[in-house]
């Protein structure tokens with residue numbers, strides 16, 4: 001028996017979007033923290049070697065910003081991720097914990113080390129020697145980067161589990177095909193964010209313009225690694241599964257749009273940074289620096305959206321669909337139904353006209369709600385506006401053929417009909433009275449469509465190994 005957990009209802013915002021928004025903010029802050037550590041080591045070294053008279057003041061000022069943002073906001077959003085994930089995809093987060101618990105525990109110890117080193121620096125560095133301060137910063141930077149190293153392995157496993165599918169070995173899952181391109185890419189993004197934030201902080205310092213310009217030129221050297229981004233991006237695309245790459249490169253207009261936003265924003269930052277700051281040694285004022293940082297946020301958001309979206313219909317490729325149903329359970333759920341093991345009442349005060357419509361709402365919650373709302377973002381009633389009842393029945397019965405980034409329908413013909421009735425009732429503004437749909441011929445037609453669709457995912461021919469998934 002699979003464990004079933006209900007998905008939370010956020011009104012007009014689809015749960016997947018809530019998850020994405022929390023994750024994007026957290027990733028942005030966490031990557032800033034990683035890059036910030038590296039940047040501070042560099043400036044502490046500039047101070048110690050006497051290369052820049054203001055490097056010490058910069059380290060003090062920047063560290064305060066970093067502490068506030070990475071400790072406070074980073075930790076808060078980190079907890080928010082767990083809190084959101086268990087409300088939206090308990091199955092996914094559960095599987096990530098189950099398969100990699102030692103890695104999570106290791107990550108946590110590095111986080112503790114990061115906090116301890118950072119706090120010691122914050123509290124005592126005025127009294128410590130420069131050398132000891134540098135050590136603390138180096139430990140801070142190393143621990144922060146190690147957190148990235150560890151989480152990156154688990155996140156990239158979701159998209160490219162690779163050999164893990166056969167061996168289930170932690171090492172195979174962790175060092176999966178997209179591990180290195182994604183780690184290197186994220187490291188470059190981290191130092192880029194740190195350098196852009198440095199330009200904002202330097203502008204806020206009370207030193208003359210000449211001195212600011214010198215510091216900015218130093219900080220902008222950390223933007224040079226951006227030059228490797230196109231190469232790393234292509235590497236990442238190359239190791240991506242073919243169907244996911246297809247979504248990103250055009251088959252899904254939304255995903256391609258976000259990829260392009262991300263690339264365009266990065267190009268703008270890169271061009272300004274390399275040409276303006278590094279080569280021409282130009283000055284950058286606070287407003288422009290903030291704008292570039294906002295662009296970087298846009299690039300991060302676009303990139304994370306694409307990375308999350310490209311996994312569809314899976315949250316863990318070939319292991320778990322986005323709606324937390326396992327591929328190998330679909331055939332069984334076609335027989336016994338998806339409501340049999342879902343004991344949770346609906347979180348709504350809507351008066352349903354009959355039990356069939358209420359069951360439809362539960363089928364919707366179990367199978368569709370993670371990616372759709374009824375009438376809000378990606379609302380199914382809007383998407384099916386022009387369809388008649390039979391069109392709806394057929395397209396939902398063949399969900400994975402309708403759009404291969406959706407999982408196959410995992411319930412009985414009865415349940416599918418209740419879903420259709422729920423959607424039509426919602427579309428008609430939820431009247432008090434609604435006729436029960438119990439024509440056996442309708443159910444027979446649905447059954448034929450379900451059988452034609454089969455229980456495999458839409459793109460199953462592209463999967464290397466699909467243990468347990470079949471008709």
Ligand code: HEC
Nearest residue numbers: 312313322323367368371380383384396402403405406407
């Ligand atoms: C993994 C996420 C995901 C799941 C789960 C999912 N969908 Fe979708 N669905 C999508 C996306 C993304 C689209 C594309 C929306 C667009 O084109 O704007 C879509 C499109 C649709 C469409 C329009 C298809 C067309 O040809 O225009 C319908 C209808 C639909 N979904 C119904 C459902 C129903 C019913 C369920 C549950 C049984 C479901 N979906 C489950 C992601 C999902």
